[in-house]
């Protein structure tokens with residue numbers, strides 16, 4: 001394997017140490033390229049910040065990287081098992097990763113080189129893979145009171161909400177999982193749902209559970225409704241019936257997350273202007289409209305964050321590294 005030069009020049013710089021960034025590093029290592037992963041948080045930072053009781057919808061083999069077996073005794077692995085798996089991949093393969101080092105900008109350094117500036121250093125490379133995911137920026141509702149301490153855009157553990165009145169906004173998997181868990185730990189849950197029903201993409205084995213809990217009234221749900229204002233002791237919601245004030249202790253706004261589009265735009269990556277903000281890339285190589293800048297993983301979907309996930313985007317690693325190797329040889 002070629003070794004990094006003292007001036008921090010690499011064959012490949014990978015931005016983001018999530019599952020897909022790790023897949024890219026494994027592939028680069030196999031091809032004898034010198035690479036480094038730059039990760040702003042802990043290892044697999046997004047997964048680490050998922051709800052504590054989170055279970056994947058994929059079976060473990062679908063989450064495997066480079067066919068390294070992911071052994072789980074559960075039909076669908078739990079968060080802790082996934083953390084264990086990805087951590088062991090990094091440590092056993094001695095993958096080169098700098099943690100708690102945020103990439104602030106990627107810009108042209110001339111001569112087909114990119115300069116990557118982080119909170120700690122600068123690096124150069126002809127090839128930069130952006131695998132920064134989507135979990136850092138919530139879709140804000142932009143309503144008064146959203147910044148109160150009782151409001152959270154991330155859900156952690158149900159125990160916190162026991163014997164408390166909690167409003168859960170959203171109707172997708174995250175919102176449904178939180179509502180069910182909190183209800184089962186003795187919380188008083190009301191779901192506020194913008195549409196007429198629970199989302200169609202909710203896991204098929206969870207959907208009957210939430211529908212039945214709502215039908216029997218164990219979990220309250222107000223459909224075709226939106227939050228108008230969040231206040232210290234209550235929340236104002238609005239629906240066809242007009243405004244309604246609900247007594248409330250905690251609000252969980254689980255309305256999804258979005259990639260850092262500004263970060264992409266600053267490095268010159270074009271986004272589709274149809275509202276979906278899909279970054280421009282060649283689907284054969286994953287190279288963006290900026291030569292030498294590649295996109296990998298969930299970030300490729302723009303605002304459609306359900307489109308790419310570990311299962312179907314782990315292949316990006318091979319596609320990208322093959323293209324880079326091809327360029328190096330030609």
Ligand SMILES: Cc1cc2nc3c(=O)[nH]c(=O)nc-3n(C[C@H](O)[C@H](O)[C@H](O)COP(=O)(O)OP(=O)(O)OC[C@H]3O[C@@H](n4cnc5c(N)ncnc54)[C@H](O)[C@@H]3O)c2cc1C
Nearest residue numbers: 016018020040045046056057058103133297298309310311
């Ligand atoms: C609750 C939940 C359940 C899910 N279940 C499944 C499932 O069962 N199966 C499945 O296939 N997928 C599942 N997904 C989706 C899956 O977790 C994501 O698709 C996956 O994490 C994508 O991997 P990634 O490497 O592209 O992005 P991420 O895992 O988000 O990794 C991106 C990394 O980039 C880092 N980063 C961001 N910006 C910077 C920066 N400027 N500098 C340095 N580092 C940066 C972040 O800290 C993060 O560690 C689930 C998602 C959620 C939220």
